[in-house]
Structures are given as C-alpha cells and as structure tokens.
Amino acid sequence: MSNGTSENTELLTPVPSTPLLSPSRVPIKDLIIYLFVMAGIAFIILRGASEQGYNWQWYRIPKYLFTLEDGSFTLGPLLEGLKITLHITWISMILTYLIGLATALLRLSDSIVGRAVARVYLELARNTPLIVQLFFIYFVVAPVLGIDRLYAAILALSLFEGAYASEIYRAGIVSLPKGQWEASHSLGLTTFDTYRKVILPQAIRRVLPPLTSQTISLIKDSSLVSVIAVYEMTMQANAIVAETFLTFEVYFTIAGIYLFITVFLSQCVSLLERKFKVHN
C-alpha cells in the first residue's frame, strides 16, 4: 500500500487551529465590520425596548449583585444564585464525564446486556425534554433515593448531559485507527490497559472541543433547574424580575455572567489543547 504512511499520519495529526487574529496583520477591515454589526444589534435592542416604552433602570442592578455597606461586602441574590449554579455545574460536570465514559464503554463492549442498557438509557435521555426528566427525577426518583432538590437537579442534569457526552466519547474512540488496538493487543495488554493507556489518552484529546461545547450546554441548561425551585442564578433572576419588573436589565446581567463563565471555560480548554498539540 503506497499511500499507507501518509494516510496514517493524517489520521494521527489533529487539524491545526487557525489563530483568530494573525499577530502580524491587524485586520482593521474585519474589526470595522464587526463593530458595525455589534452597533446594529445594540441599536435594534435599544430601539425595540424604547418602542415598547421600556424604561431602562440599570442603576438598580448593582445591589442585586452585591452591596458594600460600612466596608462590609455582602453578596446579592444574583451572586448567591451564581454560587449555587457553580456548585450544581461543577458536580454535574464530573458526573457527566463519568456517566458519559461508562456509557460509551458499555456501548462498545462485548456484553449484549451492557450494550442494551446503555442504548436504552441513551435514547431515553436524549429523546425526552430535560424539563420532563427534571420533574421525573425530583418527584419520582428523589424520594426513593432520599436526596434533596439540589441533588435531584444535579442527578437529572448529569444523566441528561451524560447521554450526549457518551456519544462524543464513543465517536472519539472509534475514530482511532484499528492499528492502535491491534498493536496494544499484540503486546499482550488487556482490554482494560489498552483503554487506559492507549485508547482513552488519544480519544480524549480528540474530543476535547466537542466535550467543551457539551459542558457549556450543561452550564446553560443548569438554568432549567429553577423549575424545581432550586435557587440558582436564573431562579433568583426570576424572583427579582417578578418583584421589580427590571426584566431586561436582570436577564441581560445573568446572560453576561453565563457568557463570562463559558468563555472562561473555553479559553482554559484551548490552553489545554495547545499543550497537548505540542507532541503532534
């Protein structure tokens, strides 16, 4: 096979990411277009709000974030909610990764029962709305397990996102050349060691970008747990809006906070990816 080598190298070399801005060339034209688009969007929003006679009262927002009185710093309801949001997403994220990996491995296993269990879970979790799953777990499963609403929320989110994560892992695993399995097996490694040392280290590098997207979905989906009255950030926002009618100010504020967290996360993963790519 004459093209074998190049084919192999191609499979193993990740696609290089294009830098957003080339350091040698400042794309003034692109920047101007970008500013125009942003200005346009801002105009539409402001215009839309003023057409409705909306009365912007941004000055009322800071106290819902935090207050500084006599030198003592107190978190407002939005940031208190953010603490719960971070608590939920942090634990759900770990569980999502674990459930996703376990499901992917079951689906790829030789066990018919294992594959069937994974498949049923996957289809149920992916093909029903998260809100229904939240209610189901909170009202039906949580009383049996004896867990409170916070952990019911964490369980529901982890099971929902874990199904998507499992497909991401699975795609990463099956994308590796068959030769990696064969080389490992021919050296006498067990399937467990082959996964642990050969397959997963490579697969996880490949799936970092889609796994990050899934994590971002998780962070945003965590806002849905307000339906079972977990006082995370969105729930707090709903409460403030109901009380003050500062609809746009409050929702834009929490949108900004979500954006900040997710962009921060993406940047961390980009750094991680760059570190991995050094070897390739």
Added chain:
Amino acid sequence: MAEKELGDYIINVRNISKTFPNGVKALDDFSTNIRRAEVVVVIGPSGSGKSTFLRCLNGLEEIDSGEIIFDGIPLDDNKKNRLKIRRDMGMVFQLFNLFPHMTVLQNVMLAQQLVRKSSTSIAKSVAMELLVKVGIDDKVDSYPSQLSGGQQQRVAIARALAMKPKVMLFDEATSALDPEMIGEVLEVMKTLAREGMTMICVTHELGFAKEVSDWVIFMDEGRIIEGGTAEHFFTNPQEDRTKLFLSQIL
C-alpha cells in the same frame, strides 16, 4: 544461509480455515509447523491470506475451524491463554502502529511495565538497549510523528522485542516505507534472524528471503501452494502458479 540448529516445533497450525463476513475465504484448511529459530518467509499475491495467517497466529483474527498451538498452549477462547501467547509473540505491522501520544522510550517501555510487570528502571534499561540495537537511541524522547517511516518501524521492532518474545511476526514490515528506508529495517530483521530469533515474515523482499530464510512458503487462495528452502524455491519452483508469481515479481 549458514547452517544453524533448528529446535523443536514451537508453532503447530492444523487445518485452520477462516472466511470473512463478506464471504472471502482467506484461509482454507491451512496447516504448517514452525521450529524454534526458524525463519519462515511467506510470499504470495495480494489477497492470498498471508497477513490473515499471521493475524490468526496471535488471535487478532478468529479462526473458524482448526487448531493453533503455540509452545504447548492452545489458542482458544480462554482469555488467559490468548494473553500468554500474545506476550510471547511479537508483531510488527505494515503501518508501524506506534502509540502517537507516547515518546519512543515510552512506547518501548509500556508493555514491559504493564504486562511483564518490570520496574521502571529495568524497563528503561531494556528499552535503551534495544533502541541502541535498532539505532534509534538518539531519539528516545521524540514522538513517533517526528520520526521517518524507517525509524518508526525500527522503534516498532524494538517495542515488540522488549517483551522478549519467542517468535516475531512481521506483517509486510517494509511495504509502507520509502525505498531508501527499506534497507535499514531489513538490516535489523536480518540481524535478528542471525541471532536465532524465530521469525515469520510476510514480505515482498525476495532478497531478504534468499539471504536469511530457512523456509519459504508460497500461498494463494488461502492455501500453501508450495514450500521449500529459498534455494529450491527460487531456482527450481515446481508449481506453475509459483513460477508465474515469481516471473511477475522478479
């Protein structure tokens, strides 16, 4: 080649057959025996079942019927037997199949540590010794993608040798290499052959077969058409199909 002592039979292959799901019959009632220290070269047209034969020997492909016994251990459904056989049977692939996320040294150390349970220091010294032997000792901290094809294949040989195998299988080890790199890999293989390693090599390198093989097998349609010493084989082939094949590639 120079006379050497061949030992007792280490591999017995009895009447194995293998048909792929697409209906292609890769091995058809195939039998052969291989002695310790013997160098067997398997040649034949593409699709004749050469690679399948090698891959069945260490269980990378399942056989449909027949029996393979390696050093007294049957290759059967028993997972432990399979792992034991693989531990003692090194394999070198056409596309090297090095682990791209590990350095050269880590590639050669991995199985020693996980399978042979060697300590890090022993695994490292064995790996270094072998990398010196295959001439890659100056690249131990490189990653496979930083090496040429010939270098990668030499690392793959060292990786297999690190398990101190009783038999080495070479599956078209030089077919994916640029012509100028074939020689360096063949040199390593010849050295191994001279040192008394039991080797089964699927290859198109007839020079290699002439120089070091004890036995040459010509395969077609999953069967052995003809077998013999290199001398017999290249000067006086008996079967028409062998003659035709040789005339096409010589």
